Amino acid sequence: MPSPLPIKSLIRLNWLLVSTFTAIISLYFIFLLDEAPLYKVFYMAMTALGISLVAFVNVRILILLARKYSARGKVFRRYRYFFTYTASAAAYVMLAPAFDYIEHKSNLFPFPVYLIIFLVSGILVNTVIVLLQDFVILQADKAHADLELSQIKTAHAEATNLLLKQQIHPHFLFNALNTLKALYRKDPCAGDNYIVHLANFLRASVYNHAAKTSSLADELALLLDYLEMQKIRFGSALNCIIDLPADILNDRYLPSFSLQPLLENAIKHNELTQQSPLIINIFCSEDRIVVSNTLKKKNLNVTSTYHGLANLAERYSLLSGDEVIINENANTFSVSIRLLNNEYSDHRG
Structure with missing residues (x-):
């Protein structure tokens, strides 16, 4: 029987990803980016928002798809990749105008190019998240398989033990009844x-x-x-x-x-x-x-x-x-x- 999706583990992974990526970007903004403090706070907040959107939307998509399809089937994977990459690209494209409003980068190159940069960023972020989530799911499957194997071994041992014990009684009872028959005669x-x-x-x-x-x-x-x-x-x-x-x-x-x-x-x-x-x-x-x-x-x-x-x-x-x-x-x-x-x-x- 396939193991259920480890939703709690995936949510913990999401918070870990948001915290880690935000911390790394924060160090970059604080020490390497020559911008006003308000801009740095904005960049960090938008980074955390973008990763959070992609990570938690991914989990929600997994939950919805698992209700209809086998979580280990090809159809599930196909729909998962389609919806998660679409959602992540859409999330980052929606964030692009906010960044442009603050940075005015579209003055340096056309806005469509600016959108493509965010689109690629969303795809890259989603790829990292999907790979990490797959690792968590794989570990959960392995733990579930190990548990099932242990339960099967225990059940087999108990059944064998009971069968072996049952072999004793007919043998003993046959001898006992023969002895009893002889005793009652004498x-x-x-x-x-x-x-x-x-x-x-x-x-x-x-x-x-x-x-x-x-x-x-x-x-x-x-x-x-x-x-x-x-x-x-x-x-x-x-x-x-x-x-x-x-x-x-x-x-x-x-x-x-x-x-x-x-x-x-x-x-x-x-x-x-x-x-x-x-x-x-x-x-x-x-x-x-x-x-x-x-x-x-x-x-x-x-x-x-x-x-x-x-x-x-x-x-x-x-x-x-x-x-x-x-x-x-x-x-x-x-x-x-x-x-x-x-x-x-x-x-x-």
Whole structure:
């Protein structure tokens, strides 16, 4: 969408032009022109009047033409040049008799020549004004284009972020319903307990559906519901140790649904037995939160390997421009993400 004409900027430019040209002419009249003081004041006043007429008539013509034609079209430019140059020439030709009345220059050369001098002066002044106004309009167009590009990038990032988040829920829900079905066959009480935590998890998912970030406290609450569901399923084969300072829970933020996928990945890709339990540690290290687990990969190939982790890394990059740090050795696998300081800031600064 084309940007509107920067009328306020053009008016400020006009006043700047009038002030600047008048000041320059004033210096010439005061120090170089050997005339009576009254004549000098007259020359300065007429100079300011001539430039003001051309500059402000130009703006008025722009406003009138913009109501009917596209300000960036050929017809607009053609009519603009025709009317502004005609108006500027007419303005200066009308000023010629006043100057002649004071100076009597027509005694030195024919009055028609005198008119031609003013006509050329009007054209030159209008050319300078048109060029400067075009520069202001070009700068306004560039600023408008930059703003639109920024808005498009923001909208794209938000849409992508939302799409990536939506990819998590069907995957999780499919696994949860299968687990719930198996639990009700073996232990209805455990199934009831599981469905309570599942309801809490889904309620938080719906409530924070469009949120880009969540407080660490909210992410931890979501994680705990998911963790309880998995403990019902795996029992002592799963051991999760959470050590997070209480004073940062409500003051620091993470991308929404960022801790749960990390826990899900650890469970999904490692063997869990009572003899060799999966141990997961969640703690803070400087300004990052770390999720680390013992590594004992399943022998069977798992579909969508690290789907949740790749999803989180892309969402985190869109949100903050930062990277998710992954470390893996023979015994442990860990993921760390930087805690965010402000819920509503750009996070890219």
